[in-house]
Amino acid sequence: SIPEHMREAWRKFSPRGFTTKEEFEAEAVKHIETTLARSLFNCDELAAYSGTALAFRDRLIIDWNKTQQRQTFADQKRIYYLSLEFLMGRALDNAMLNVGLKNVAKEGLADLGFRIEDIIEQEHDAALGNGGLGRLAACFLDSMATLNYAAWGYGLRYRYGIFKQEIQDGYQVEIPDYWLDFNPWEFPRHDVTVDVQFYGWVNKYTDDQGKQIVSWQDGEIVTATAYDVPVPGYGTPTVNNLRLWSSKASSGEFDFAKFNSGEYESAVADEQRAETISAVLYPNDNLERGKELRLKQQYFWCAASLHDIVRRFKKSQRKWSEFPDQVAIQLNDTHPTLAIVELQRILVDMEGLEWDAAWDIVTRTFGYTNHTVLPEALEKWSVPLIQNLLPRHLQLIYEINLYFLQSVERRFPKDRDLLGRVSIIEESQPKMVRMAFLAIVGSHKVNGVAELHSDLIKTTIFKDFVKVYGPDKFTNVTNGITPRRWLHQANPRLSELIASKLGNYEFLKDLTLLNKLEPYVDDKDFKKEWAEIKYANKVRLAQHIQKTKGYSVNPKALFDIQVKRIHEYKRQQLNIFGVIHRYMAIKAMSPDERKKLVPRVSVFGGKAAPGYWMAKTIIHLINKVGEVVNKDPDVGDLLKVVFLEDYNVSKAEIIIPASDISEHISTAGTEASGTSNMKFVLNGGLIIGTLDGANIEITREIGEQNIFLFGNLSEDVEDLRHHHFYGDYQMNPELLKVFDFIKKGTFGDEGAFGALISGIAEHGDYYLVSDDFNSYCQTQDLIDEAYKDQDSWVSKSITSVARMGFFTSDRCINEYADGIWNIEPLQVKEENEVRSRT
Ligand code: 475
Incomplete structure (x- = not known):
């Protein structure tokens, strides 16, 4: 660093960042005219966005630098959150709100001739994730920064994020998402690199001093370069770091010998192979495919x-x-379980520690969060694959397993079966490494993400480990969401109304303060404003539908929304069958009966994994039903079916505040937690749901009278499935009518939906669609009735929001900090109130 006596110039000129409108304008114009080489004669909205983003980026990096210095000087424990997915969405609005300068930017942009809403819209989502798991990581980063924890996220800088979805002839088509054309939010650190090795072989020998040396040799080297993304906290100067790694052929490795001997093409091909590692996000949610490139991604990122x-x-x-x-x-x-093995390798092979001392350090360092019990999502890697790619790691895994099994054997000498059941190696053909077991053995805590889920992992997939380690190693941290993005940013008017009653925006930092809204549940004026805001949000969504789909929906209708990844366990098929049932009922009604109906708009959105054929069939059915229903003159406004294309974080911010009812209807015991259920309720929507995941705890918090529950319970699912195969099973007759209606060709070629129907009617109905159909439809009827009483509906909405305090991700982070990480926040002396609460 610079010697003390020469630091004056630095202190004098180090930038302080803008706070006023004029200072903001100066920064933005400077960037537009110099960084972007544009002028007032050719500044379009994209250029105005770019200038604004660069101004805020500069603003953030000043606090980022100070935060990093503060954390280094404090020399305290740090949290490292390893996630293959960070579904960040847009950064500009979030940055403006978190540093408290949105009003400044709004007025500044107006001076320069732009509307802030149009500028925000220019930004491309950072979509480095699939769904719940990736978005949870993003909410956690927001909370860790807001609570002043010294925390880093580590991930991969994919060149292609989750694909863009288009619908053509009712079918999903995937378009690559190249998002890095212009990304002002990242700082390349060409000086921060790590060389990562693959393949090669392991050389074991004894050196001159008689010490055992293990060396992993002759592999292929790929260089990881760091790209840092600032993560601003809300109302605090803390700006944490998200470090994303990008792969490149190592400069030492770029084969100049080849190059010089005329093999130019093959040298370049090697280079491209290295870059492939961080090229693309695997588009599977709750599914693992065991592809070698995925394993390469995992090790590359863990090692770096x-x-x-x-x-x-x-x-x-x-x-x-x-x-x-x-x-x-x-x-x-x-996904990051290899980090456990890599740390053991660093300590033993590279730093020369004894095995036991190293392993003690490793297990005290790691915690593992499980996000799913679905068998097809539990990672297993074939032993030959690991042997080839990471020969030394395979040896270490075997050694870890050996010591673990020996300890199990000592404690349970008579239980031979137990050893086979808990072994990290599955004795299949080929042998497989069970990554969840390795993660448990290498961590000091394992947590599920909602109470039911955490109970289920202890009684099903990890049951034997509870026997081995005792119950205390397993714990629960119910998921949460950041109220900054999911209330304040997505629903500014609601946030403002709440603040007007509570006196300030403190609830955004302590969400339990929302309970102070309860006294207003019967306040007429407040209820009126509450209802008006919901209506305005519905109008905003209706405009979005008009713009993207080209038809209009009635904002006065009941908006019923299901947006999430398309998956059989999430049961979008149950929803669309319910819609068809409703359509059939409307067709059968007299005009007088129709007049009594509550008009409904059924909105669907979500991506299917490109190789998930059944999920794609469900999307196709929804679109075909929409085509028929939406133009049926018998139906008119009474029912509209909308499939919104390319559901993502920024669209969620428009969709979620507009719901009257949202659907969280997974087969009980399959959805680990769900987090959009929390987002919808926090925005004043009610939910229809099964007793699954966090729905259970939401019900406990907001009260049974404020949620529409239906369906079989998790403890009955196993018996029901058994009964499908071995009992005298009868399909639900109403659902059969729906199937007949489809089979008649009402929605086009019935063959297209054959497998969807037969999976339920003939092949065991694994997700219990038929078992829950009756209760689902009845509950939908109750919803129609309840919606007619708008006064009581709005009271339910307010009461629910008032009781949602528990579901902030701030609470989660504090629970992780206390129960798993054993870490305190870093005191920030200069903690400044958010300047203008915008
Ligand atoms: C749960 N993704 C939600 C959310 O905890 C829960 C798995 C394997 C490979 C690729 N992606 C995955 C998931 O398992 C996942 O997203 N799980 C989700 O995690 C946050 O709220 O119920 O389904």
Whole structure:
């Protein structure tokens, strides 16, 4: 660093960042005219967005620098959140709100000739995730920064995020999402690199001093380069770091020999192969496919992150035994499990620690979060694949397993079966490494993401590990969401109304303060404003539908929304069969009967994994039903079916505030938590749901009278499935009528839907669509009745919001910090009130 006596110039000129409208305008214009080389004669909205984003980016990086210095000086424990997915969405609006300068930007942009809403719209979503797991990671980053924890996210800088979805002839078509054309939110750190090795072989020998040396040799080297993304907290100067790794052929490796000997093409091909590692996000949600490139991604990212963390720790010159006091690493599902093995390798092979001492450090460092019990989503990697790609790691895994099984055997000497059941290696053909088991063995805590889910993992997939370790290793942290994005940013008018009653915006930092809304549940004026805001949000969505789909829907109708990844377990098929049932009922009614109906708009949105054929069939059916129903003159406004294309974070911000009812209707016991259920309720929507995931805790908090529950319970699912195969099983007759209606060709070629129907009617109905159909339809009728009484509906809405305090991700982070990471927030002395609460 610069010597003390030469620091004056630095202090004098180091930028302080804008706070006034004029200062903002100066920054934005400077960027537009110099960084972007545009002028007032050719500044379109995209250029205005770019200038604004660069101005805020600069603003953030000043606080980012200070935060990093503060955290380094404090020399306390840090959290490292390892996630293959960070579904960040747009950054500009969030940055403006979190630093409290949205009004300044709004007025400044108006001076320059732009509307802030149009400018915000220009930004491309950062869509480096699939669904719930990736968005949870993004909410957690927001909370960790807001609560002043010293926390880093580590992920991959995919060149292509989740694909863009288009609907053509009712079918999903995938378009690549190249999003890095212009990304002002990242800082390339060409000086922060890690060389990561693949393939090769393991050389074991004894050196001159008689010490066992293990060396992993002759592999292929790929370089990881860091790209840093600032993560601003709300109402605090803390700006944390999200470090994303990008792959490149190592400069040492780029084969100049080849190049010089005329093999130019093959040298370039090697280079491209290296870049492929971070090229694309795997588009599967709740599904693992076991592809080699995916394993390469996982190791590349784990190795780069671990070496970065270890490098930082080594600067502190502490003893290795203090590593777990300085470092907590949280594994977001099993995707980063190789980090456990890599840390053991660093400590034993590279730093020369004894096995037991190293393993003690490792297990005290890691925590593992499980996000699903679906068998097809549990990661297993074939032993031959690992053997080839990571030969040394396979040896370490076997060794870890050996010591683990020996300890199990000592404690349960008579239980031979137990050893086979808990072994990290599955004795199949080929043998497989069970990553969840490795994650459990290598961590000190394992958590599920909602109470039911955490109970289920203890009694089903990880039951034997509860026997081995005792119940205390397993814990629950019910998921949450950041109220900054999901209330304040997505629903500014509702946030403002709440603030007007509560006196300030403190509830955005302490969401339990929402309970102060309860006294207003019967306040006539308040209710009127509440209802008006919901209506305005519905109008906004109706405009979006008009713009993107080209037809209009009635904003006075009941908006019934299901937006999430398309998956059989989430049961969009139950919803669309219910819609068809409703359509059939309307067709059968007299005009007088129709007049009594509550008009409804059924909105669907979500992507199917490109290889998930059944999910694509469901999308196709929804679109075909829409085509028929929406133009049927018998139906008119009474029913509209809308499939919104390309559901993503920024669309969620428009869709969620506009719901009257949202659907969270997974087969009981299958949805680990769900987080959109929380987002919808926080925005004043009611929900129809099964007793699954966090729906159960939402019900407990807001009260049974404020939620529409239906369907079989998780504890009965197994028996029901058994009965389908071995009992005298009868399909629900109303559902059969729906199937007949489809089979008649009402929605086009009935063959297209054959497998969807037969899966339920003939092949065991694994997701219990038929079992729950009656209760689902009856509950939908109750909803229609309840909606007619708008006064009581609005009271339910307000009461629910008032009781949602528990579901902030701030609460989650504090629970992780207390129960798993053993870490305190860093005191920020200069903590400044958010300047203008916009
Ligand atoms: C749950 N993704 C939600 C959310 O905890 C829960 C798995 C394997 C491979 C690729 N993606 C995955 C998931 O398992 C996932 O997104 N799980 C979701 O995590 C946050 O709220 O119920 O389905």
